[in-house]
Amino acid sequence: MDVDNQTLTVEQAYRAMLAFLEREVELTECGDLADLLAGYRLDQDGRTKDPALWDEWLEAVGRARHLP
DSSP states (O other): OOGGGOOOOHHHHHHHHHHHHHHHHHHHOOHHHHHHHHHHOBOTTSOBSSHHHHHHHHHHHHHHHTOO
């Protein structure tokens, strides 16, 4: 995969982060990480359980866009 030329939507990036964290939970069996991930999962409508969490994600994306 040529990651230098790949772009993701904000939602796709969020889902990628979830997939990464899910794999880390499988590998480490870390209960704290599993608890954190449970709060980040999306419902059937593609929304987080806590609407403020999505706003925080958007802020993080904004910060990441301004990194060198």
